[in-house]
Amino acid sequence: MQRPIAHIAGLGVCIPTRVVTNHDFAERLETSDQWIVERTGIKERRFAAAHETVSTMARDATAAALARAGITAKDLSAIIVATASPDRPLPSTACLLQAQLGAENAAAFDIAAACSGFIYGITIAEGLIATGHGDHILVVGGEKLTAITDQNDRSTAILFGDGAGVAVVSKGARDGRGILSTFFKSDGRLADLLTIPGGGTADPISEKVVAERSHFMRMAGREVFKHAVLEMAEACDEAIRRAGVKPEEIDLMVPHQANIRIIDATAKHANVPLEKVMVTVDRYGNTSAASIPMALADAEASGRLKPGMLVLLVAFGAGFTWGSTVVRW
Ligand code: UT7
Numbered sequence: 001m002q003r004p005i006a007h008i009a010g011l012g013v014c015i016p017t018r019v020v021t022n023h024d025f026a027e028r029l030e031t032s033d034q035w036i037v038e039r040t041g042i043k044e045r046r047f048a049a050a051h052e053t054v055s056t057m058a059r060d061a062t063a064a065a066l067a068r069a070g071i072t073a074k075d076l077s078a079i080i081v082a083t084a085s086p087d088r089p090l091p092s093t094a095c096l097l098q099a100q101l102g103a104e105n106a107a108a109f110d111i112a113a114a115c116s117g118f119i120y121g122i123t124i125a126e127g128l129i130a131t132g133h134g135d136h137i138l139v140v141g142g143e144k145l146t147a148i149t150d151q152n153d154r155s156t157a158i159l160f161g162d163g164a165g166v167a168v169v170s171k172g173a174r175d176g177r178g179i180l181s182t183f184f185k186s187d188g189r190l191a192d193l194l195t196i197p198g199g200g201t202a203d204p205i206s207e208k209v210v211a212e213r214s215h216f217m218r219m220a221g222r223e224v225f226k227h228a229v230l231e232m233a234e235a236c237d238e239a240i241r242r243a244g245v246k247p248e249e250i251d252l253m254v255p256h257q258a259n260i261r262i263i264d265a266t267a268k269h270a271n272v273p274l275e276k277v278m279v280t281v282d283r284y285g286n287t288s289a290a291s292i293p294m295a296l297a298d299a300e301a302s303g304r305l306k307p308g309m310l311v312l313l314v315a316f317g318a319g320f321t322w323g324s325t326v327v328r329w
Pocket of ligand 1: 030031032035036039040115156158194220221222223225228257258259262286288316317318
């Protein structure tokens, strides 16, 4: 089938209002602003309020995306929520969102691909459109990571933030613009390097799980770092090759925002100069599946993302999973 089959017709974002700085962590954990900035590039991140969840943040982000796409919630044929921090184990966050939006014609389901979830979601949405499952699909990357992070563990607490970003993926090409390539992959042999070991059906929630704090995220940071650099590089190469473009033609690269050092290494490998790379990790920290759509919306709002641009999106996360897409915006 000839691409583009689909394009991104509208973006929206929800950024929680509470700002938590590195200094706030340094007051209660053995860490410092200097360590966090040097090792990660993060200066501050957002924490959702108690009443905010992935579905409510996604709902708030969706209004702008629908308006931008010129449609209403009733025009959506599917809602895909990529999240590692769903509102509940059952039902899907996508169903909770479907009800809040009144998207009465939409199928709804979650995908679990961690930080690569938004790329996986775009890939699935394009496939659904190609097989006749509707004209408009909502792809959400939303996270309330602060709820699954041990706030007393300095090695993870300082990294993660909350937020949601959404994209309406619509049928056809807009003036020849749209999704030119997609790529996604995984290696589950490395599952234990970034995991929540407890609280699932393999080790259901119990006093032991809570006492061991194994219902929170655990990460072997240095190992994850090494794989992130390698797999993000593969993902860049594949999306660029499959799109039939050259690295020097990329106008804007929007990588997953985990660590400024991973972003720098990925851009260098892909031969994309740093001035063409979107960076929000300093302001939002790592928001997992939400990081790419949040950065895209930020790029659009600040005038860095314009129609006609060649855009490379690339992600890596728990699983491990990784993926990429090239879009003519
Ligand atoms: O989102 C998708 C996947 N996630 C990622 O891509 C994250 C990948 N990993 C990373 O970004 C980095 O590995 C981290 C930022 C998590 C850690 O940076 P690092 O340079 O790999 O540090 P490290 O884990 O090797 O730790 C170095 C030292 C250790 O002390 P010793 O053993 O050298 O004495 C840690 O205990 O830094 C210590 N440390 C800290 N010190 C101050 C760990 N966390 C902190 C902290 N403040 N918050």
